[in-house]
Amino acid sequence: MTNKIKEIFSSWRIWLVLICVVLSLIQIAPNLGREGVAIRSVDTQSAAELGGLSASSVAKPSQREIITEINGNKISDIDDYYEIVNEIEYNDSVRIQTNRQIYQLTAIAQTNITILPELEEITVVESILNNDTQEFELVNVTRLVNKTLTTITGTQDLGLTVFNAPKTNILLGLDFQGGTRVILKPEVNLEDEELELLIQNMEDRLNVFGLSDVKIRSANDLAGDQFVVVEIAGINEDEIKDLLAQQGKFEAKIAEETVFKGTDVRNVCLSGECAGIDPYAGCQGAPGEVVCRYRFTITLSQEAAQRQAAATARLSIVPNEFNPNDARLSEPIDLFLDDELVSSLQIGADLKGRAIQEVSVSGSGIGIDQRTATQDALNDMKRMQSILKTGSLPVKLDVVNVENVSAFIGAEFFENAQRVALASLITVIVILLFVYRKPVVSVPIIVTSLFELIILLGVAVIIKWNFDLAAIAGIIAAIGTGVNDQVIIADEALRGEKRQVRSWEEKSKNAFFIIIGAFLTMLVAMVPLLFAGAGLLRGFAVTTIIGITIGVLITRPAYAKFVQIILK
Amino acid sequence: MSNDDLIHHEINVKREEKPKKKKEEVGQNKFSKFYEANYKKLLIIPLILIVASVLILGINFAATGELFHRDITLKGGVSVTLIPQDTIDIDLLEEALSDYPDVLVREIKSRGIQEAVLVEAGIDISQVDAMVSIIEQTANPQDISVRSIGASLGQSFFTQAIQAILFAFLLMSIVVFIYFRSAVPAFFVVWTAFIDMIGTLAVLVLIGEEVSSAGLAAFLLLIGYSVDTDILLTSRVLKGKEDKIHDRITGAFKTGITLTATALAAITIGYLMGSEGTLKQIMLVLMIGLSLDVIHTWLTNAGLLRWYMERKYDK
Numbered sequence: 068m069t070n071k072i073k074e075i076f077s078s079w080r081i082w083l084v085l086i087c088v089v090l091s092l093i094q095i096a097p098n099l100g101r102e103g104v105a106i107r108s109v110d111t112q113s114a115a116e117l118g119g120l121s122a123s124s125v126a127k128p129s130q131r132e133i134i135t136e137i138n139g140n141k142i143s144d145i146d147d148y149y150e151i152v153n154e155i156e157y158n159d160s161v162r163i164q165t166n167r168q169i170y171q172l173t174a175i176a177q178t179n180i181t182i183l184p185e186l187e188e189i190t191v192v193e194s195i196l197n198n199d200t201q202e203f204e205l206v207n208v209t210r211l212v213n214k215t216l217t218t219i220t221g222t223q224d225l226g227l228t229v230f231n232a233p234k235t236n237i238l239l240g241l242d243f244q245g246g247t248r249v250i251l252k253p254e255v256n257l258e259d260e261e262l263e264l265l266i267q268n269m270e271d272r273l274n275v276f277g278l279s280d281v282k283i284r285s286a287n288d289l290a291g292d293q294f295v296v297v298e299i300a301g302i303n304e305d306e307i308k309d310l311l312a313q314q315g316k317f318e319a320k321i322a323e324e325t326v327f328k329g330t331d332v333r334n335v336c337l338s339g340e341c342a343g344i345d346p347y348a349g350c351q352g353a354p355g356e357v358v359c360r361y362r363f364t365i366t367l368s369q370e371a372a373q374r375q376a377a378a379t380a381r382l383s384i385v386p387n388e389f390n391p392n393d394a395r396l397s398e399p400i401d402l403f404l405d406d407e408l409v410s411s412l413q414i415g416a417d418l419k420g421r422a423i424q425e426v427s428v429s430g431s432g433i434g435i436d437q438r439t440a441t442q443d444a445l446n447d448m449k450r451m452q453s454i455l456k457t458g459s460l461p462v463k464l465d466v467v468n469v470e471n472v473s474a475f476i477g478a479e480f481f482e483n484a485q486r487v488a489l490a491s492l493i494t495v496i497v498i499l500l501f502v503y504r505k506p507v508v509s510v511p512i513i514v515t516s517l518f519e520l521i522i523l524l525g526v527a528v529i530i531k532w533n534f535d536l537a538a539i540a541g542i543i544a545a546i547g548t549g550v551n552d553q554v555i556i557a558d559e560a561l562r563g564e565k566r567q568v569r570s571w572e573e574k575s576k577n578a579f580f581i582i583i584g585a586f587l588t589m590l591v592a593m594v595p596l597l598f599a600g601a602g603l604l605r606g607f608a609v610t611t612i613i614g615i616t617i618g619v620l621i622t623r624p625a626y627a628k629f630v631q632i633i634l635k
Numbered sequence: 636m637s638n639d640d641l642i643h644h645e646i647n648v649k650r651e652e653k654p655k656k657k658k659e660e661v662g663q664n665k666f667s668k669f670y671e672a673n674y675k676k677l678l679i680i681p682l683i684l685i686v687a688s689v690l691i692l693g694i695n696f697a698a699t700g701e702l703f704h705r706d707i708t709l710k711g712g713v714s715v716t717l718i719p720q721d722t723i724d725i726d727l728l729e730e731a732l733s734d735y736p737d738v739l740v741r742e743i744k745s746r747g748i749q750e751a752v753l754v755e756a757g758i759d760i761s762q763v764d765a766m767v768s769i770i771e772q773t774a775n776p777q778d779i780s781v782r783s784i785g786a787s788l789g790q791s792f793f794t795q796a797i798q799a800i801l802f803a804f805l806l807m808s809i810v811v812f813i814y815f816r817s818a819v820p821a822f823f824v825v826w827t828a829f830i831d832m833i834g835t836l837a838v839l840v841l842i843g844e845e846v847s848s849a850g851l852a853a854f855l856l857l858i859g860y861s862v863d864t865d866i867l868l869t870s871r872v873l874k875g876k877e878d879k880i881h882d883r884i885t886g887a888f889k890t891g892i893t894l895t896a897t898a899l900a901a902i903t904i905g906y907l908m909g910s911e912g913t914l915k916q917i918m919l920v921l922m923i924g925l926s927l928d929v930i931h932t933w934l935t936n937a938g939l940l941r942w943y944m945e946r947k948y949d950k
Contacts (some may be wrong), residue, residue, distance in 0.1 A: 475777075486912075585862065593855065
C-alpha cells in the first residue's frame with residue numbers, strides 16, 4: 068500500500084492538481100470568520116467624506132476597507148451598523164475604526180430654511196467685468212434680501228453605504244448582491260475610441276452622482292448591435308437610468324439666442340452653501356402634491372459671461388409696480404437640456420449689460436409630502452449637477468433593459484443556491500457510493516470534482532469574473548460533465564478485469580476518446596453563446612468552457628493516473 | 636505484493652456482485668434477452684414520442700403562431716417580484732393594474748403562506764416607472780425587484796438564441812462526423828440530440844411553461860449531455876472488442892445509466908429545492924431532457940446503430 072502512495076505522489080499530474088488547488092485557495096482567500104461592514108461608497112459633502120473616509124475601488128474584495136468598531140461598539144454585520152448609526156445625534160463626535168485606521172467625524176444637522184418677510188442688507192462678492200479695463204474683478208456688492216431662519220430638523224445620515232464584509236475574493240454579481248443593471252443602446256454604432264470615451268464619461272457622471280462601485284462594459288451581439296452594460300452593485304435606484312439615458316446637451320438662451328452652452332461651464336457648485344433647496348422658493352403646495360425648488364450655482368467662462376452681458380444689454384427693463392427694487396428684464400433666460408426646457412429664470416434689472424460669471428440653475432421636485440418632495444428635488448439636483456459637471460455624452464443612448472435586484476432578495480438567492488449545491492453534492496456522493504461499492508474508486512471521483520470546483524473558482528477570481536446566476540449554471544454544467552467523465556474512466560478501468568485482455572494504455576485511450584469527444588461538442592455548443600444577446604448569457608458560456616477545459620487538461624488526467632495506480 | 640492481489644481480487648468479486656444490486660438490472664437477463672429479440676420493434680416507442688412531440692408543437696403553432704411560449708426575456712416586457720410584509724391582495728393589485736395590457740399576477744406560496752408575488756406585463760420600458768409606483772402604493776411590499784426588457788432586445792435575444800442553438804448543432808455534427816469518420820453513426824448521434832430537444836420542447840409546451848433566455852441556454856447544455864451518452868454508445872459499438880454487438884451495447888448501457896442517473900438525481904434535487912425562476916427552469920429543461928435521453932439513446936440510437944451494423948456486416 069505504501070508503495071502505491073509513494074507512486075501517487077511521484078506523479079506530476081497529481082502534483083499539478085494539488086498545486087493548482089493550493090494556488091486557487093490562496094486567490095480565493097476564504098476568511099469565513101471575518102466580521103464587520105465594508106464601505107461601498109461615500110456621499111459627497113457628507114459627515115463621512117469630511118471626516119476623511121473614501122471608497123476607492125479595490126482590486127480584490129478582501130482588500131476593502133472594513134469598519135470594525137464605532138464609538139467603541141463592535142460592528143459585526145449590517146444590523147449592528149444601523150443600530151449604532153441610528154442613535155447618532157447632530158454634533159455628536161463619531162469615532163470610526165476600520166481595519167486600516169481611525170477616523171473622527173462630527174455628525175451634521177439637517178436644517179430647514181424658512182424665509183421671513185423682513186429684509187436685511189448683505190454684502191456678497193461677485194466677479195464682474197470692468198468695462199474700462201475689460202478685466203474681471205472681484206467686487207463687494209450690497210443687496211437687499213429676505214431674512215432667513217434656519218431651524219434644525221434632525222441629523223443627517225453619515226453618508227456611508229455599507230454591506231456585509233466579503234468573506235472571500237469571489238466577486239458576487241448583481242443577482243446575489245443586489246443592485247441595478249441598465250443596458251443602453253447608442254443611437255449609432257461607435258468606433259472603439261469613441262466607445263471608450265463614452266464609457267469614461269458615463270463613469271465620471273456616476274461618480275459625481277455619488278456612486279463608486281460601478282462596472283461599465285460594452286457588448287456586441289450576433290446581429291452586430293452595440294450595447295453598453297452598466298452594473299451598479301448594492302443600489303436600487305431608478306434615477307440611474309434617467310441619469311445615463313440623458314445625453315446632456317446643455318444650452319442657455321435669451322430670446323432664442325444661445326448665450327452659453329455646457330462646454331462654457333467651468334465649475335459646478337456641489338457644496339451646501341450654493342447648492343440645495345432654494346431658500347427663497349422653498350416648498351409649496353398642500354399634502355398630496357408638494358413642490359420643492361432647488362438651485363445650485365454654476366460658474367461660466369469669462370467669454371460666456373461677456374456673451375451673456377451683450378445679450379442682456381439689448382433687453383429693456385420692465386418695472387415692477389409692487390416692488391420697485393425688483394424690476395426685471397424683458398426676456399428670461401431659458402435653460403435647455405437636450406432641447407427640452409428645464410427652467411426659465413427672470414433676470415433682475417440690475418444685471419443688464421453686466422458680465423456675471425455665476426449663474427443659478429434651478430429646478431423642482433414633487434412628492435406627496437414635503438419629505439418626499441425634498442428628496443425628489445435633491446435627486447433631480449444631483450442629476451443636473453452630474454450632467455453639467457461631466458458634460459454631455461458623445462451620443463444619444465436608449466435604455467433597452469433595466470434590472471433591479473434588491474440586496475435582500477439577492478442574499479436569499481445566494482443562501483438558496485448554496486443549499487442546493489450542497490444537496491446536489493450529497494446526492495451525487497450517495498449514488499456513486501451505491502454504484503461503486505469500493506470507496507477507493509468513488510471517493511476520488513468526488514474529491515477530484517471538488518478540486519475542479521476550487522480551481523474554477525480560483526480562475527474566476529484571477530480574471531475578476533462576476534458570479535451571477537448564469538455563472539452558477541455554468542458551474543453545474545462543468546462539474547456535471549466532470550463527474551460523467553470520471554465515471555467513464557472508472558468504468559473503463561474496472562471493466563474486463565476478468566479477461567485482462569487490454570492494457571491500461573488501451574483502456575485509457577478508449578475512455579479519453581469519449582471524454583474528448585464530449586468536451587469538443589460541449590465546447591462548440593457554448594461558443595455561440597459568447598456572442599449572443601448582448602452577452603448576458605456570456606457568464607454561462609465562459610464558466611462552462613473554463614470548467615470543462617480545466618477538467619480535460621488538469622483534473623481528468625490526474626484522476627486517470629490515480630485510478631491506474633490504485634487498481635494495478 | 637499480497638495486499639495488491641487482495642484488492643485486485645476484491646474488486647473482481649465486487650464487480651460480479653454489482654449486477655444484482657442495481658435496480659434496473661433486477662431480472663437483467665430477462666430484459667436483456669427481450670431487448671435483443673425485439674430491438675427493432677422497440678423503436679416504436681420513441682417513434683410515438685416523436686410523433687406526439689411534433690403534433691403538440693404543431694397544434695401550438697396553429698393556435699398561437701409560435702412553436703413555444705416565450706417569457707419576457709424573449710419578447711420584452713416587465714417582471715416585478717414583490718416580497719410582502721404580511722399578505723398582498725392579488726385581486727386588488729390586478730384591479731389597480733387593469734389599464735395595462737397583458738398583466739399577469741401570480742403568487743408563490745409555500746405551505747400556505749404567501750412568499751412572493753410576481754407581476755408581469757407586456758409594456759415598454761418607458762411605462763415601467765409609472766406601473767411600479769402603482770404597484771408600490773397598492774401592495775406596499777417589504778421589498779421589490781424589477782426587471783424590464785425592451786421589446787426589440789427581447790426579440791433579438793430570441794432570434795439569436797435560436798441561431799446559437801442551430802449553429803451549435805451544426806458545429807457539433809461536424810465534430811461528431813470527424814470523430815467517427817462514418818457518416819451514418821454520426822448522423823444517429825445528431826438525430827438523437829435533435830429529438831431529445833424537440834421532445835423536451837413539447838413537454839414544456841404541454842405543461843404551459845414559458846421559456847426564458849436561460850431556458851434556451853439550458854437546451855445547449857442538454858445537447859452537450861445528450862451527445863455525451865450517444866458518443867459513449869457509438870464508440871463502444873464501433874470499437875468494442877466483444878463479439879456480439881448486443882454485449883457492446885449492454886456494456887455501454889451500464890456506464891451510461893450511471894451517468895444519467897447521477898445527473899438526473901442531482902438536477903432533480905436542484906429543481907425541488909431551488910427558489911429562483913431562472914435556475915429552476917434550467918433544471919426543469921435538463922430534467923425532462925435527460926429523462927427523454929435515456930429512451931432515445933438506449934432505444935433509438937442503440938436500435939438504429941445495431942440495425943446499421945447488422946446490415947453493413949451481415950452478422
